[in-house]
Amino acid sequence: MPTLESLKLVFLISLPRSGSTLLQKILAAHPDVASAGEPWILLPLAFLDKHKGIEAIYNQANAAKGIREMIGHLPGGRDAYVRHLRRFCLDLFRDLAGERIIFLDKDPRYYLIQDFLVELFPQAKFIFLFRNPLDVMCSMMSTWLKDLLILHAYHIDLFEGVRSMSRGSLMYADRGINVHYEHLVREPAHQVRRICEFIGITYCEKMLLNYKNVQFGGSMGDPLGINRYPNVSTASSNIWPRKLNNFYRIRFARKYLAALGDEVLIPWQFSRAQFEDTVSQMKVRFRGSFRDMTYRQLSDLWRLISGTRLRHMLQERKSGEIYLFR
Secondary structure (H helix, E strand, C coil), X not given: CCCCCCCEEEXXXXXXXXXXXXXXXXXXXXXXXXECCCCCCHHHHHCCCCCCCCCCCCCHHXXXXXXXXXXXXXXXXXXXXXXXXXXXXXXXXXXXXXXXXXXXXXXXXXXXXXXHHHHHCCCCEEXXXXXXXXXXXXXXXXHHCCCCCCCHHHHXXXXXXXXXXXXXXXXXXXXXXXXXXXXXXXXXXHHHHHHHHHHCCCCCCCHHHHHHHCCCCCCCCCHHHHHHCCCCCCXXXXXXHHHCCEHHHHHHHHHHHHHHCHHHHHHHCCCHHHHHHXXXXXXXXXXXXXXXXXXXXXXHHHHHHHHHHHHHHHCCCCCCCCCCCC
């Protein structure tokens, strides 16, 4: 079993529905890499001393105040507090890793706590997995929403997530590697070899053959996409033109990309110009537009009703916003 000092940590940062479970299983098929589904342990730890961004049956504002006061009385202050959290997490990850020397942690919405992860584990490495945001949106609709435009529950991913990953991949480029889902499924051997070199292990061809045998247990992750295809497949790449194919959905996607802005989209290797070029070659139909408009407005109404709470939770974040589309 590796010591706390020798255990290497790698964090996979992505949006939900980006192929993160696929990449996690490929890497965990290596004899030196351990992983464990989606532990979720670091997300609440990041907000222990925050009075916004977390809700609890006990009064979180008072709890955060007490924790901050405790930190203030610690010899060493914040540095000591972070050191204690680091040791707790490393003990946990070491037990999960067993005899393997690398622990790969993957959770949805780690994009919210990138700064905390760097503070807690300054030697950790980061894999930023990008997938076209429109494909992510369409995958969410297909998987969870019966192909309907009722995305209010996932706007934090489609806006805050996209912006945070763009910022994080630039800010922490010295300890991170960018991987694009479209490249991963098109040339898996090349991309996995890149990642192996980055995290310091030897590429093994069996990783791409044995990844389906990797079992983490638990209910988290994406067993559907993994089991749908016999091998790594491009079938789920560039799906948005097939899904966003009526006038209302095109309008919606256009406004969404405009709200993100061209600069944010650069690390995603997608642009509004590419979107418009593809749309100009599509046969756009009217069918379904009225239905989509109705569901979109209902989704906006629900987000407007609940938006005050969400805005309160996000207001300390630079890019935290509530978006409505009319």
